[in-house]
Amino acid sequence: MDTLLYTLFLGTPLWLWFSFIGIVVALLAFDLGILHKTDQEIGVAESLKLSGLYITLGVTFGGFIWWQFGSQTAAEYMTAFVVEKTLALDNVFVIALIFSYFAIPRQYQHRVLFWGILGVIVLRGLMIGLGATLVAEYSWVLFIFAAFLIFTGIKMLVTDDKEMDLNANLVLKFMRKRFRVTEDLRGNNFFVQQADPTTGKTLRYMTPLFLALILIEIADLVFAVDSVPAVFAITTDPYIVYTSNIFAILGLRALYFALAAVLYRFHYLKYALAILLVFIGSKVFVAELMDWEKFPASWSLGITFAILAVGVFYSLWRSKDEAAPALDLK
Numbered sequence: 001m002d003t004l005l006y007t008l009f010l011g012t013p014l015w016l017w018f019s020f021i022g023i024v025v026a027l028l029a030f031d032l033g034i035l036h037k038t039d040q041e042i043g044v045a046e047s048l049k050l051s052g053l054y055i056t057l058g059v060t061f062g063g064f065i066w067w068q069f070g071s072q073t074a075a076e077y078m079t080a081f082v083v084e085k086t087l088a089l090d091n092v093f094v095i096a097l098i099f100s101y102f103a104i105p106r107q108y109q110h111r112v113l114f115w116g117i118l119g120v121i122v123l124r125g126l127m128i129g130l131g132a133t134l135v136a137e138y139s140w141v142l143f144i145f146a147a148f149l150i151f152t153g154i155k156m157l158v159t160d161d162k163e164m165d166l167n168a169n170l171v172l173k174f175m176r177k178r179f180r181v182t183e184d185l186r187g188n189n190f191f192v193q194q195a196d197p198t199t200g201k202t203l204r205y206m207t208p209l210f211l212a213l214i215l216i217e218i219a220d221l222v223f224a225v226d227s228v229p230a231v232f233a234i235t236t237d238p239y240i241v242y243t244s245n246i247f248a249i250l251g252l253r254a255l256y257f258a259l260a261a262v263l264y265r266f267h268y269l270k271y272a273l274a275i276l277l278v279f280i281g282s283k284v285f286v287a288e289l290m291d292w293e294k295f296p297a298s299w300s301l302g303i304t305f306a307i308l309a310v311g312v313f314y315s316l317w318r319s320k321d322e323a324a325p326a327l328d329l330k
Contacts, residue, residue, distance in 0.1 A: 010132055012239040016068070020061075020243055024121065027057070027250065031114065042110055045142060047257035054251030061247060065240070071298075076235040079301045080244035083234065083280070086308055087227045087273060088252045089266060092259050094219045102208045106257070108188050112213050113253045119217045124245050132238040142236065142284060145229035149281030152226055156274035171218055172211065180205045180309070191199050209298045220249075233280045268318050272311020279303060 001311045007014050031050075042050075058081055066074035099109055166172060175181065175251035186192045196203045214258045231241045252259075283300065 002018045010129070010238040012237070016239060020032060020239075020246075023057075024246060024250070025052075028114070028117065042106065042257045044258045047255060047259075051251050051255035051258070054247070054254050058244075058247035061243065065243075071325050072237075073237065073240060075298050076237070077240050079304050080231045080234045081248050082301075082304055082308065083230055084227055084245050084248035085252055085274065086269075086276070087225065087230065088249060089259075089269065091219060091223045092252065092256055093243075095216055095256060098166065098215050098219070098273060100213050102185075103210045104185070104209065104212055107134045108185070108209060109257070111188050111255060112209060112216065116213055116216045116220070117250065117253060119213075120220050121246060123217070123221055124224060124228070124249075125242060127224055128238055128242050128245065131228055131232055132236070132241070135232060135236050136267055141230065146233050146281040146284035149226070149230055149233060149277045153274040153277030153281065156270055156277070167214070169215070172215065175206070175211060175214065181211065182207050185209055220229075221226075230277060230280050233284050266312070266315050266319075268315035272307050272314075275311075276307050279307065285320055 009017055048326060059078075061076055062078050062081065065077045095113070098104075099112075104112065131145075180196075182192060182194070182204060186207050186209075188205055188209065190213065192200050192205050192207060194205055195201065227245070228241070235241060280300075
């Protein structure tokens with residue numbers, strides 16, 4: 001048994017993978033089984049406390065990484081954790097738009113986000129596994145990731161944001177056309193049984209709550225196209241990439257209920273994120289040109305914090321007199 005636990009999976013002993021998955025399962029069980037056994041509206045105070053718990057656990061896990069792998073790997077983990085959490089801010093705004101579009105009451109939003117986390121755990125795992133395999137087999141793929149990040153960052157700097165129109169969403173149109181969907185919510189149910197208006201037979205219908213879940217999963221998949229390559233440009237260790245991703249997302253979903261209403265204050269943070277993506281992508285090429293085995297992790301962490309700190313303070317200063325947008329969060 002001991003031999004099995006120390007067997008390497010993607011370069012890391014199985015016991016470390018099992019330990020992390022065990023922590024995540026315990027957190028989700030605690031969340032659903034104890035904190036939110038019934039549908040209830042999550043207030044700002046509870047959201048901040050829960051997010052603080054997840055951030056503390058994420059940082060504490062960074063201490064565990066330091067103990068197991070050393071300061072270099074711990075710095076890479078913390079950099080990846082901070083970058084992933086910051087990049088996911090736009091995802092929070094998209095989630096708020098989706099909930100507003102479907103008129104999802106606040107007491108049901110946690111249920112959607114909780115089940116969405118399970119999808120994220122699986123989807124991110126598949127994407128990171130694929131990315132790790134490609135990088136291991138073809139090291140030049142890392143330069144493609146880096147070039148993509150530079151291109152994305154420059155594009156963010158020179159293009160204006162466009163308001164998302166869910167009425168034109170192709171996935172939503174397809175699901176409404178191909179599947180039976182109820183016109184309105186049916187409590188906290190994703191599916192219900194009801195009579196078909198044409199045949200009178202009792203059939204299974206999706207509800208708008210399930211459509212919201214699907215769109216949130218797709219939104220996360222789209223955002224992962226940026227965030228996963230960004231973390232691979234920081235470290236190619238699949239264990240660090242995956243654990244930093246999941247801890248960051250767990251905490252951000254918990255913070256959603258406090259953050260969604262004030263996200264407009266961070267509008268100008270996108271420019272800091274754009275610069276950060278260019279920096280992360282560029283350092284891969286800089287390390288190659290200067291014949292470094294790897295860009296120093298301590299430099300990455302310090303520069304990342306500096307860029308984001310400037311972006312946050314500038315954004316808060318510029319938006320101090322702006323009125324909140326009309327976003328119905330129910």
